[in-house]
Amino acid sequence: MRDEEGFRGEARGWLEAHVGEGYRGAGGGPGSEHEGLDTRRRWERELGRAGWIGLGWPTAAYGNRTATLLQQVAWAEEYTRAQAPARLGHIGENLLAPTLIRYGSPAQKDRFLTPVARGEELWCQGYSEPGAGSDLAAVRTAAVREGPVHRLTGQKTWTSLAQHADWCFVLARTDPDARRHRGLSLLLVPMDQPGRVEVRPIRQLTGTSEFNEVFFDGAVARHEHLVGGEGNGWRVALGLLALERGVSTLVQQIGFEAELADVVRTAVATGAAGDPVIRARLVRQWAELRTMRWNALRTLGSGAGDDPGAPSVAKLLWGGWHQRLGELAVAVRGPAATAGPYDWSGERPYELDAAQRLFLFSRADTLYGGSDEIQRNIIAERVLGLPREPR
CATH class of the missing domain: 2.40.110.10 (Butyryl-CoA Dehydrogenase, subunit A, domain 2)
Known part of the structure; x- marks a missing residue:
């Protein structure tokens, strides 16, 4: 526990010293990936110079630090608290790199992992x-x-x-x-x-x-x-998809907590929280998010992540949850959620606010990364041993 607290303190201190006004509020994230691209690319290199890319890798041979599971969660929590830019390099760090570490040749690791750790290649x-x-x-x-x-x-x-x-x-x-x-x-x-x-x-x-x-x-x-x-691409691809829903699932949930907090604040400000139906939906979102967190910790801590059904269960849980959160984000605003700021001069295009963007983008959550139907088939066939669908 002491190591985790010391790590958290170091992470918080570094973020407070480096995020600053130059990086805070740079934007990004699902539905907003067009925001602050040059700033976020510079930020990747800033993270890389300090060794904060590749915390979950099993080795620190590429200029990265390594961290335990709880330390990685602490970093993600402090990162969110500091309002640091949304990451541009997460695909290289969390998908490619662990795949190369498991399946790549020594030459491939030497060539590709160091530039990822430095934030130099996306x-x-x-x-x-x-x-x-x-x-x-x-x-x-x-x-x-x-x-x-x-x-x-x-x-x-x-x-x-x-x-x-x-x-x-x-x-x-x-x-x-x-x-x-x-x-x-x-x-x-x-x-x-x-x-x-x-x-x-x-x-x-x-x-x-x-x-x-x-x-x-x-x-x-x-x-x-x-x-x-x-x-051997099929074996490597399946291994990569399992990695996609490992520790990164916990990190993703920390972002979900921030989104849910915004929805709760809006519900209180608009008076929607006084509606018993809305209040029940808010409580359900909170309870389900806690359940997802406990399930992810249990899966990672017990080694059950190698179970072929574990990634599919995680995807089913967060996909539907996030989609319902998007619906709730506009519901708590009432009729105001159906319109947004518009520049009648025509000089600035119509823009969505954060809640509207969350609602629209989250419609795809149950499709991309493997649709819900595919996830249920994987669980049925590979875990429960049910007959395969006829082809």
């Missing part, structure tokens, strides 16, 4: 395709071996932050004759390939474009940047 994830959203075994993007490289042809979609990323880890089919999950490989692809990699932002309900389509037209990936061995 990553995106190339999994979903127009015909293979939650069903990754249906991936069609092809990677053909040509001497020392693979050439990729195909399309990915719903690729978060692709327009800002330096690299993309791509699930592609290296064996065209193999069926379903066989013959897939995970390749590390540089995004700066004019004419070979094209990124098209997808305009969402919020008016912003966090997600993108990515088109590969002969894009080059070096053979030594194939992770886990050729044809």
Whole structure:
């Protein structure tokens, strides 16, 4: 406990000294990823210089600090309290890096982990395709071996932050004759390939474009940047998806606590908290969030995270919870939630406020990252042993 308190004090002191007015309120986060991009990129390097990227990695060999589970939670809590910018490098830190640590070669670790730890290279994830959203075994993007490289042809979609990323880890089919999950490989692809990699932002309900389509037209990936061995992409991809819902789930819940607190304050200010139905919904959101936290701590602390159903249970819990919070965020404001500030001169576009953006963006929470239907199938088939759906 003393180590955790000392770590928390160090984290709080560093954040108080470095966030300041230059970084506080820089924005970002789901539905707001367009905000403060240059500032947030500088912030990534600031974090990297102090070793605050990669706290959850099992080794400190790449210029990062390491921290226990409770210390990582303490960092996330202090980070939220300090109103530090939303992270741009979380995909590289929390998805790519643990995957390379588990499946990557020594050369891959040496090449890619240090720039991630320094906040110098940003990553995106190339999994979903127009015909293979939650069903990754249906991936069609092809990677053909040509001497020392693979050439990729195909399309990915719903690729978060692709327009800002330096690299993309791509699930592609290296064996065209193999069926379903066989013959897939995970390749590390540089995004700066004019004419070979094209990124098209997808305009969402919020008016912003966090997600993108990515088109590969002969894009080059070096053979030594194939992770886990050729044809082993399915195993690596499943391992990565499990990592996506590990400690990062607890960190995500700390952000949820801040959002819920904002909704409660609004309910009190508008008088909506006096409505017994609204009050009951607020209490339910609070109770369910505490339950999610305890479930995440139990799962991580007991080693149950290796259970194939654990990530799916976590996704089902937070997806529906966050969607209901978005609905509650506009409900507590009443009719005022249906309109927003508008510049009649036409010089400034119509903009959503935070509650409206939360409501609209959270409609996708039960779809992206694996739809609720897919999560229930995983639990039914891999955990409960029920018959598979007919294909």
